[in-house]
Amino acid sequence: MKKLFVKIGCFLFVVSLLTAAVAVKLQAQDLKPLKGTWLNLPYQDVRNKYMNPAHVDCLAPAFWKTKIGEYAQMGLRYLVLMAVANDGKAFYPSSFMPAAYPAGQQSPVEAIVEAADQYGMHVFMSCGWAENQDDNIRDPKIKALQQRIMQETAALFATNKSFYGWYLPVEDSMEPILSDEAVHAANTLTAIAKNLTPDKKVMISPYGVCYAALEDPKFAQQIKKLNVDIIAYQDEVGCVREPMPLPRVRENFKKLGKIHEGTGIEFWSNIESFTWQKEDNSRESALIPAAFPRYLSQLVAASLAGAKNVISFSVYGIIDDANSIMPIGQPIESAQAFIDFTDWKQRKGRWPLLEATFKGDLANGAIGSAVKLEDNNLKDAVQQKLTDGKFGMEHTNDLNWLDFGNGKMSVVLDLKKQSPITSLAARFLHYRPGGVLLPSAVHFYVSTDGKHFDRMKTVIIPASNNDQHDCWIDIAWTGEMKAKGRYVKVVADQNATFRILCDEILVNANFGS
Incomplete structure (x- = not known):
């Protein structure tokens, strides 16, 4: 199959959210055991x-x-x-x-x-x-x-x-x-x-x-x-x-x-x-x-x-x-x-949060927010991807994925005002046959001024080695944390020269227990 990707390089962009944080809403769905x-x-x-x-x-x-x-x-x-x-x-x-x-x-x-x-x-x-x-x-x-x-x-x-x-x-x-x-x-x-x-x-x-x-x-x-x-x-x-x-x-x-x-x-x-x-x-x-x-x-x-x-x-x-x-x-x-x-x-x-994203139990409160990007080459169609509440599926052609083509991702979200931050997460695709791998590490930072960032946590996503044929989605989640800031930075990288595909960054995800 032909693979449709939005090709972009490493970049830093600023997202101005309409809400104080990326709100996440739980809509209960029963999961069969x-x-x-x-x-x-x-x-x-x-x-x-x-x-x-x-x-x-x-x-x-x-x-x-x-x-x-x-x-x-x-x-x-x-x-x-x-x-x-x-x-x-x-x-x-x-x-x-x-x-x-x-x-x-x-x-x-x-x-x-x-x-x-x-x-x-x-x-x-x-x-x-x-x-x-x-x-x-x-x-x-x-x-x-x-x-x-x-x-x-x-x-x-x-x-x-x-x-x-x-x-x-x-x-x-x-x-x-x-x-x-x-x-x-x-x-x-x-x-x-x-x-x-x-x-x-x-x-x-x-x-x-x-x-x-x-x-x-x-x-x-x-x-x-x-x-x-x-x-x-x-x-x-x-x-x-x-x-x-x-x-x-x-x-x-x-x-x-x-x-x-x-x-x-x-x-x-x-x-x-x-x-x-x-x-x-x-x-x-x-x-x-x-x-x-x-x-x-x-x-x-x-x-x-x-x-x-x-x-x-x-x-x-x-x-x-x-x-x-x-x-x-x-x-x-x-x-x-x-x-x-x-x-x-x-x-x-991380499993309850990942499960909730599969079930559609999470709705991103930042839908429709204004976005300012430092990279002017990015088209309007891709500007909202990481904060629009739309999750991708297990397919590289799904347009909800944002493609970081050189194995390095750096993103800054502007929460508009100083806000409590209780958790951070980012969702990624893995499909080795298509040249897409989970990042080897995801670093989460918080800042009050957008210049000096304190690292909150580095998350290692343990990707299975049994990946010769399969495509799947995983999530990097900080777990519960206590912080306050206006800006959130997410940096993801990998050792290999594969693409990183991310569809959503979640702040203060409320997904139940």
Whole structure:
């Protein structure tokens, strides 16, 4: 894609605000908590390198009982089994398949269900793989094997209080609309599931929303033909179906929310927590944790679209307690993903403010203020960008971003009069493939006369190294502070010769807790 940038150099400009400070207003928006994860039992290919690491016995009952306990503490409620068999071997006691786990040992599926019973969690039981991850669900042989798996697992687990429903794996594409064959395949298995377990839910998680014909009436017609109870749409952000996918995801999920109204089918979101260690969408590239700011934006997008529940592929092996699954020293930042998630859940640090900007809960009180710029080459169209209350999205073409093309940013805001200053913040874009990086440091200063500035704080934004494919937004925030002044200066720089893109500077941000 062509990149549209406003090219400017390092400069110092003065903003005269109409208000005493940049006022920020909170408009409450509910954010759906992350409620579930897929669980992966078999190692299938390199994608599972860190989800099923060689140093961990991922079939051991003790492992799963510990892991499910951790997920309960993280606030998860739904556990989705990706597969209960693979390559003709079963992860549960089967009468027609040999065991994929050691003889005399409790099966991993039994351990998961037992732990879910203990912690009051809900399990979606898989009906696959009949053979492997490439099952052809239109093949009569595959269908017959799926049915046998369902019959056996229903007999074994249907009376467990945690058995909530069925997950039908080997998802079909929704591009441009879900095919009649896919609808028939899902409905056939749904009928069997309802016959075996009438009170259990049936969930599918199709892909292809990125390029689906959501505005075509036929798309909604196909959805209404499904007899399933839940559709957890893959958001495909991790799969990078297009460069910088988040703006389209927001729009598409809003459309899906509308389509589901009156269907009787629950609209869930399956947000992807991963990115790729090497090539994207390759079975020879491992799944690794995405930067948490990207993931947080996905959570907000699903919530604002009206998803009833938000689950994820995957917390397991991606946003995990690194001490229990990840090899020490692996350069994939699993520990940071877990720390960031935990801090966000506990409303620590910058996360509540960043979340509020994603939700649209902040409105800049300086909209329409007069601006005086020392650099006369800047056009009027860009003069208001940093104080207009308009936030950019995860795309370099978004015109709300102001481009500091040489890796150095220096901005001065005139608050018009001496004012109390309780916090300062600035929001930035990160997209390495587009030559845009977060600043390595952001320095915040306050002055009474516009000549002598006292530094209030230097903020280091810890950018994830897992940035080969992804675009995300992060924020530098001073935290609560006590100062008084008329002028605020923000200086951002980086070691590399990349662009800095900033969309907004916030003074005295009131974003709740």
